[in-house]
Amino acid sequence: MKKRIVSMLLALVLAASLAACGSGKDGSGGEAKESGQEQSPEENSEEGTGEAEQDTEGQDRADSGADGTEGKFDPLVTVTTVRPFSDATQGYGEGEDLENNAWTRLMEDKYGIDVKYKWVAPTGEEYNSKLNLDISSGELVDFFRVDKKQLSELVEADMIQPLDEVWEKYASERTRNLVEVEGGEKVMEACMYDGKMMAIPFTGNPKESAQLLYIRQDWLDNLNLEAPKTMDDVIAIAEAFASQDPDRNGVDDTYAVVINQRITGTIAPLFYAKGSYPGSLVVGADGKLTTGFVDENTKEVLELLNKWYQAGYIDLEWFTKDSSKAYEVLVNGKVGLCFGSFSDPLYPMQPQHDLEPESDWLVMEVPGYDGEPVTNAYTLGISAYYVASGEFEHPEAMVMMLNEWVDLFYYNTDDGLQREYINSASGAEVWLNAPIMVYRGFKNVQCGLDITDYYAGNKTLDELTAEERGYVEQIDGYKAGDQSLWAWNKIFGPDGAAAKVQTYIDRDAYIFNEHWGNPTATEVTNGSILSDYQLQNYTSFINGERSFDEWDDFVNEYRGMGYDQILQEYAEQYQLGN
Known part of the structure; x- marks a missing residue:
C-alpha cells in the first residue's frame, strides 16, 4: 500500500495514476456501456x-x-x-x-x-x-x-x-x-x-492541483470551533489545535501545521493569502516583476512562523525534515490542519485515518483574509x-x-x-x-462533479465513464464499512476534494507563473547560490537566529547576488514590463 501511494504522488505520475485508478479494488468497474460505442x-x-x-x-x-x-x-x-x-x-x-x-x-x-x-x-x-x-x-x-x-x-x-x-x-x-x-x-x-x-x-x-484546506473535523468538534470563513480564522484554528489539546489526550503534543525544510511548499496558501508567491514569477501589486522572495508580505508570513516556532506550535525540528518526514507528525495524529492538493487524502491522510478510524477531515477552499478563495500560483501545464x-x-x-x-x-x-x-x-x-500520452487538465475535477451529480440523482450510472464507475464502486465500499477506501470517498465522493477545486476555476482564482522557458544566463550561474542563501536565511528568521530587524540587509544582499539581474533577464526573455 505504501509503495502504491508513494508512486501515485510522484509529480505528473500522480495525475496519471489518479486518472487511471477507476476500476475499483478488483478493476471490474460497472456494467454499463457507452451509447454509440458499438465496436472495440x-x-x-x-x-x-x-x-x-x-x-x-x-x-x-x-x-x-x-x-x-x-x-x-x-x-x-x-x-x-x-x-x-x-x-x-x-x-x-x-x-x-x-x-x-x-x-x-x-x-x-x-x-x-x-x-x-x-x-x-x-x-x-x-x-x-x-x-x-x-x-x-x-x-x-x-x-x-x-x-x-x-x-x-x-x-x-x-x-x-x-x-x-x-x-x-x-x-x-x-x-x-x-x-x-x-x-x-x-x-x-x-x-x-x-x-x-x-x-x-x-x-x-x-491548476487542478491548487491547494485546498484540510481540517480535522473531530478536533473542531472537541474544541467547539466552527469551520473557518477567513484566513484569520484559519490561523486561529491552527493556534488552537497547537495549544488546547484538541485530541483530548492530556498531553501538549500537537502542532499548528505541517511544515518542511523547503518552507513554502506545504504552507504556500499562507503566502498566497498575503499576495505573495515565493518562487513564481508574477507581476506584483506595485506593477513590477517579482518572485516574491524578498517582498514585505513574505516577511509577514515568516514573522508568523517565527511566532509559532517560539511558542512551540510547529515541530522544532522542522528544518531537518523533508516532506515525507514532515508528514509523519500528521500521520501520527499530531497535526489537524493541512494545506494540500485534491489527492492528499490518499497520503498523508489515509494512513492517519487507518490509525484513527473515528477521525475525519473537513475539506474546503482556502479562504483569504477577505473570505474569498485565495489566488493560487500555477505554472504552465x-x-x-x-x-x-x-x-x-x-x-x-x-x-x-x-x-x-x-x-x-x-x-x-x-x-x-x-x-x-x-x-x-x-x-x-x-x-x-501507451507509446505516447498527455494529461487532461481538470479531469479529476470533472470526475468529482459527475459523481456528486450521480449521488444527488442527477446522473445515472450508465452516464458515468468507466473510470467514474470504478470510483463509485470504491465509494460504495467505503459507505458499506471498508475504511481502507476512506480516501477515495474523500476525494471523489459527494462534494469531495476534487469537486471543491471547481470553486477556484469558477472564480479564476489563479495567477500565472510567467517563468516557463529556459533558465536565464544569470540564473544558470547564480541560481543555486541564491536558492541556498534564501533558504538559509528564511530558516534563520523562522528559528530566531536572525532578527527581522535585519530583513532589509537580507534583501539588499540577495538583490546584489544576482536577483535583480535575473528579474531583468526574465523581463527581456518573456517580453514583460518591469
Whole structure:
C-alpha cells in the first residue's frame, strides 16, 4: 500500500495514476456501456482505412478522417522510440513485454503502426543521460520525449522537424481541446520556434492541483470551533489545535501545521493569502516583476512562523525534515490542519485515518483574509515535449496514437476496454504501455462533479465513464464499512476534494507563473547560490537566529547576488514590463 501511494504522488505520475485508478479494488468497474460505442478498437480496426496518399516529397502518409482519428498505414510501418519507465511497472499479462502488449497490438491492428523501443531507462535521470548521448551522437529514434532545454538545443541543431502540418491534419478535436485547456495559447506558444510548431506538449494539470484546506473535523468538534470563513480564522484554528489539546489526550503534543525544510511548499496558501508567491514569477501589486522572495508580505508570513516556532506550535525540528518526514507528525495524529492538493487524502491522510478510524477531515477552499478563495500560483501545464527526428518519415503516427490515448484514457465508458487498456481486472496499470500520452487538465475535477451529480440523482450510472464507475464502486465500499477506501470517498465522493477545486476555476482564482522557458544566463550561474542563501536565511528568521530587524540587509544582499539581474533577464526573455 505504501509503495502504491508513494508512486501515485510522484509529480505528473500522480495525475496519471489518479486518472487511471477507476476500476475499483478488483478493476471490474460497472456494467454499463457507452451509447454509440458499438465496436472495440479491434472490431473497428479496418474501418475508415483507405489507400495511402502520396505527399509532395513522395513518402506515404496515412489517410486521415475529418477528425484525424481514422486511417491505417498499409503496408505496416515501424516507428522507433525510447521511454523513461522500467519494464517492471508496466503491468504485463502472461507472455507480454514492452513490444507485445495490449497497446502495441492496438496500434498495429488499428493503425498499422509497429512500435519498437531502442532502449528503456528505469529513472528520469537515466533517461536524460541516455537521451543526451543519443542527441550528441546524432543517433535519434523517430520520436521521443524531451525537456525545454533539449527541445531548444534540437531546434538550434536542426535535428527535429516541424509538426504544424501533421497536427493540423491529424489531431482530433478532443486531442486539441485537451492539450489547450490548461494553458490556452501559452501551451502552444511554448512549442513554437520561428513560427513553427516543433513539438507536441506533454500537458499536465497544475491548476487542478491548487491547494485546498484540510481540517480535522473531530478536533473542531472537541474544541467547539466552527469551520473557518477567513484566513484569520484559519490561523486561529491552527493556534488552537497547537495549544488546547484538541485530541483530548492530556498531553501538549500537537502542532499548528505541517511544515518542511523547503518552507513554502506545504504552507504556500499562507503566502498566497498575503499576495505573495515565493518562487513564481508574477507581476506584483506595485506593477513590477517579482518572485516574491524578498517582498514585505513574505516577511509577514515568516514573522508568523517565527511566532509559532517560539511558542512551540510547529515541530522544532522542522528544518531537518523533508516532506515525507514532515508528514509523519500528521500521520501520527499530531497535526489537524493541512494545506494540500485534491489527492492528499490518499497520503498523508489515509494512513492517519487507518490509525484513527473515528477521525475525519473537513475539506474546503482556502479562504483569504477577505473570505474569498485565495489566488493560487500555477505554472504552465507542460512537463515535457514530444518531438520527431528530422529523419522520421511518418510523424503523423505520433498524432494518430495520441488521439487513441485521449479517447481510451479519458472518454471511454466501456468496462471491457477499461480492463484491457487502462487497468486490468487485477488492477495492473496497463495504461503505462501507451507509446505516447498527455494529461487532461481538470479531469479529476470533472470526475468529482459527475459523481456528486450521480449521488444527488442527477446522473445515472450508465452516464458515468468507466473510470467514474470504478470510483463509485470504491465509494460504495467505503459507505458499506471498508475504511481502507476512506480516501477515495474523500476525494471523489459527494462534494469531495476534487469537486471543491471547481470553486477556484469558477472564480479564476489563479495567477500565472510567467517563468516557463529556459533558465536565464544569470540564473544558470547564480541560481543555486541564491536558492541556498534564501533558504538559509528564511530558516534563520523562522528559528530566531536572525532578527527581522535585519530583513532589509537580507534583501539588499540577495538583490546584489544576482536577483535583480535575473528579474531583468526574465523581463527581456518573456517580453514583460518591469
